[in-house]
Amino acid sequence: MxxxxxxxxxxxxxxxxxxxxxxxxxxxxxxxxxxxxxxxxxxxxxxxxxxxxxxxLKNYVNAIQDEDFQHALGYTIVFTIVAVIAVNIVALAQALLINSIGHAIGLFRATFFLPNLLGGLAMGYIWLFIYENIFSKLLFGPDGLIPIDLLCNMTQDRWKNIIAMLIITVWQQSGYMMLIYTTGLANISRDYYEAAQIDGANAVQRFFYVTVPMLMPSFTIVFFMTLSGCFKMLDPNVALTNGEFDTRMLALQVMRVPADTSNNYGLAQAEAVLFFLMVAAVSVTQVVLTKRKEIEA
Structure with missing residues (x-):
C-alpha cells in the first residue's frame, strides 16, 4: 500500500x-x-x-498613518475578540447538547449546520431586512412589542452594528464549529469520565478537568478558523452598512482605498500586505499557544 x-x-x-x-x-x-x-x-x-x-516604503508609511485604516483596524480587533469568544461558547454548548441527547443527532447537526450554507452577501441582506423591519419596527422599536433601544436601528450605529454582525456570525459559524467539537467529544474515552466520577468529581469538575484538556486539538482548529475568519470578514460588513456610520472593517477598508484615493492601488496593496501580515501573525501565535496546551494536556 x-x-x-x-x-x-x-x-x-x-x-x-x-x-x-x-x-x-x-x-x-x-x-x-x-x-x-x-x-x-x-x-x-x-x-x-x-x-x-x-x-x-512610502505606501506603507501612508497606510499606517491613514486614519481610516487605523479606525478599521481597531473596529476589526474589537469585533474579532467578541465574535471568537461568542462563536466558541455557542458552538461548544451545541456540541455538548447534541452529545448528551443521544437521539436524532443527525437531525440536530443538520439543523445547526444549515446557516453555514448561505452565501455571505445573501445572508447579510436577509439579516438587514430583519434588523430594519422586524427588530426596529415590530419587536424592539419605540412602538414595538418590547421596546429595547440597544436592538433597534443596529445598522445605523457604530457599536450597535457590532452586535448585529455578532448575531450573524454566531448564527452562521457556530454550526460548522459545532461539528468539529462533536468530533472531538466523540474521541474522548468514557473511561476518563468514569474514573473522575469514581474520584468524586462533579459535572463541572469533569468538564474543566477532563473535557476541556482533551478537546484542546479541537480548540486549536476552531480558534484558528474563527480568528482568521472574523479578521477577514467582508460580506456582512458590506451588506449591513457598506462601511457607513464608521463601521468599516479591514477587508472593506482595503477594497475601498482605490475609490477613496483616486485609484491609488499601490496604497491599497500596501494595506492588503499589512492586513495579511497581521492575520498571519495573530493566527500563528494562536496556533502555537494552543498547541502547547495540547502537549500539556
Missing part, C-alpha cells in the same frame, strides 16, 4: 501545487512588488513598470 501511495503521490499533488502557484502565489508576489510602487491599477505613475515607478 505504501508503494502505491508513493507511486501516485506526485502525479496527484503536482497539479494542485501548480494551480496554487498560478492562482495564489504568483499574484501574491506581484501584489507585494506593486505595494512598493506608484501603481494605479492599469498603469504605473512615473514609469512603465513597478521598478521604474518605485516609491519604496
Amino acid at each position: 505504501n508503494k502505491f501511495y508513493k507511486k501516485w503521490f506526485f502525479p496527484f499533488v503536482i497539479p494542485a501545487i501548480v494551480l496554487f502557484g498560478i492562482v495564489v502565489l504568483v499574484p501574491f508576489i506581484i501584489g507585494v512588488i506593486n505595494s512598493f510602487s506608484a501603481w494605479r491599477g492599469v498603469y504605473y505613475k512615473g514609469g512603465s513598470n513597478a521598478f521604474e515607478a518605485w516609491v519604496g
Whole structure:
C-alpha cells in the first residue's frame, strides 16, 4: 500500500501545487512588488513598470498613518475578540447538547449546520431586512412589542452594528464549529469520565478537568478558523452598512482605498500586505499557544 501511495503521490499533488502557484502565489508576489510602487491599477505613475515607478516604503508609511485604516483596524480587533469568544461558547454548548441527547443527532447537526450554507452577501441582506423591519419596527422599536433601544436601528450605529454582525456570525459559524467539537467529544474515552466520577468529581469538575484538556486539538482548529475568519470578514460588513456610520472593517477598508484615493492601488496593496501580515501573525501565535496546551494536556 505504501508503494502505491508513493507511486501516485506526485502525479496527484503536482497539479494542485501548480494551480496554487498560478492562482495564489504568483499574484501574491506581484501584489507585494506593486505595494512598493506608484501603481494605479492599469498603469504605473512615473514609469512603465513597478521598478521604474518605485516609491519604496512610502505606501506603507501612508497606510499606517491613514486614519481610516487605523479606525478599521481597531473596529476589526474589537469585533474579532467578541465574535471568537461568542462563536466558541455557542458552538461548544451545541456540541455538548447534541452529545448528551443521544437521539436524532443527525437531525440536530443538520439543523445547526444549515446557516453555514448561505452565501455571505445573501445572508447579510436577509439579516438587514430583519434588523430594519422586524427588530426596529415590530419587536424592539419605540412602538414595538418590547421596546429595547440597544436592538433597534443596529445598522445605523457604530457599536450597535457590532452586535448585529455578532448575531450573524454566531448564527452562521457556530454550526460548522459545532461539528468539529462533536468530533472531538466523540474521541474522548468514557473511561476518563468514569474514573473522575469514581474520584468524586462533579459535572463541572469533569468538564474543566477532563473535557476541556482533551478537546484542546479541537480548540486549536476552531480558534484558528474563527480568528482568521472574523479578521477577514467582508460580506456582512458590506451588506449591513457598506462601511457607513464608521463601521468599516479591514477587508472593506482595503477594497475601498482605490475609490477613496483616486485609484491609488499601490496604497491599497500596501494595506492588503499589512492586513495579511497581521492575520498571519495573530493566527500563528494562536496556533502555537494552543498547541502547547495540547502537549500539556
